[in-house]
Amino acid sequence: ISSSDLVESSLDAIEAHDSDLNAFVTVNDQKALAAAVALDKQGIDPDNKLAGIPIAYKDNIVTKGVRTTAGSHMLDNFEPVYDATVVEKLENSGMINLGKTNMDEFAMGSSTETSYFKPTRNPWDLDRVPGGSSGGSAAAVAAGEVIAALGSDTGGSIRQPAAYNGIFGIKPTYGRVSRWGLIAFGSSFDQIGVMTRRVKDSAYILSAISGHDEKDSTSSKQAAPDFTQFISQDIKGLRIAVPDEFFGEGIDEEVKTQVEKGLQQLEQLGAVIDHVQLPYTKYCVPAYYVLASSEASSNLQRFDGIRYGFRAEDVKNLDDVYVKSRSEGFGPEVKRRIMLGTFALSAGYYDAYFNKAAQVRTLIKQDFEKVLADHDLIIGPTSPDTAFKLGENISDPLKLYFKDVLTISANMAGVPAASVPAGFDSHGLPVGMQMIAKRFDEGSIFKAASAFE
Ligand code: GLN
DSSP states (O other): OOHHHHHHHHHHHHHHHHHHHOOEEEEOHHHHHHHHHHHHHHOOOTTOTTTTOEEEEETTBOBTTBOOOTTOGGGTTOOOSSOOHHHHHHHHTTOEEEEEEOOSGGGOOSSSOSOTTOOOOBTTBTTBOOOSSSHHHHHHHHTTSOSEEEEEESSSTTHHHHHHHTOEEEEOOTTTBOOTTBOOSSTTTOEEEEEESSHHHHHHHHHHHBSOBTTBTTSOOSOOOOGGGGTTOOOTTOEEEEEGGGGSTTSOHHHHHHHHHHHHHHHHTTOEEEEEOOGGGGGHHHHHHHHHHHHHHHHGGGOSSSSSSOOOSSOOSHHHHHHHHHHHHSOHHHHHHHHHHHHHHSTTTTIIIIIHHHHHHHHHHHHHHHHHHTOSEEEEESSSSSOOBTTSSTTOHHHHHHTTTTTHHHHHHTOOEEEEEEEEOTTSOEEEEEEEEOTTOHHHHHHHHHTTO
8 A cells, every 4th residue: 555545544534534523623634645645656665664654743743834733722823833853753754744633722631622623522432522631632543533643641641532542542751752842731741652553553653753852951862772672572570560549439440340351461461460559649639730730831921922823902012912812812721720830839839839749749759669669560540430421521620630640640750651442341431551661661561561452
């Protein structure tokens, strides 16, 4: 098959499903087809596994000449003049940018319902959310609109939608992948990662996007291995820690059952399972929402109505430009985070909130380091539940925040984590099993995850 065949079949699938799903904000149809035709003409190197294959990008990853909205009214007319490093790298590998996927506004949310461009729907049940914030990427892959998509994960935004859509999604180690060109939310948490149906496909793509980038000083100098070498490797002797806190109160019984089944399968293949404690798990959510919102309040200062993005009309003076542009350009969840973060960082409250939360972050990190010192993986559910109904949680932010309880800690600790499909609940909705590894040991995740295929 040629690259144009692949692009055309993706475009056909989008044509067939996306009016129901709304997984894409922008379909890059003309340019994608032209790129595929050019590549076919030039001839594809059969050793290059990624060449000619279409991929979609979450809409907070900037793409030169292709509108990049971050799911926000603020950026609905933003056409970047450069590519994110990940885009550049995949383009150099010959991948074709098929389009930009829907997301919660500025990646703040867990259901893709805070998008300015209307929610995405879950392909397994159109009345349900696809999770978020990378819900568009997850739904597009699950529905077969595209083979692979990139997402971003600040507190679970790759893993939770991967779980809700029954696909594989990996958030690599903090620093593994350059964040240059990722529209920042919480810079000390954000990582770009990969979402695919097959584990091996993610291994190919993660290998291609990893590595140091001089444009991102937080990207690691550690060389990235070819992650495909870990696929289907023997897992005999793999040491797995199962935290009691990940199976406690508030976690759906059917989710627990499916994940326990997955653990039994790994045990049968020779993995060794230990039960452990991560006592600080319960402080993850409050600490994260203070820290991530603080970082967001600072990162989002650049949207001032002057430099780029939305500018309000009928303004009287400079203050008016700022106030009106930000009031009209941002949605309610983004405003909530900016206010929360500004408050937590303000003089007089900094020690009580930001500093306290930063201390909690250190304790959570230590919790993880202790357990991972003598285990290869921590395994539990990805999310406390399966995909919920559209509208069910959107008016109760705290309820939604607490759903992140199992994913946030990996971002706090900077460790790699993935969601792997682990069966279905009694409504036929996919369940995700989370695998968390030591820093720079994505290999153990690929090993264990590929055992399920
Ligand atoms: N649900 C979390 C939040 O709203 C995580 C989002 C993310 O990982 N980008 O902040």
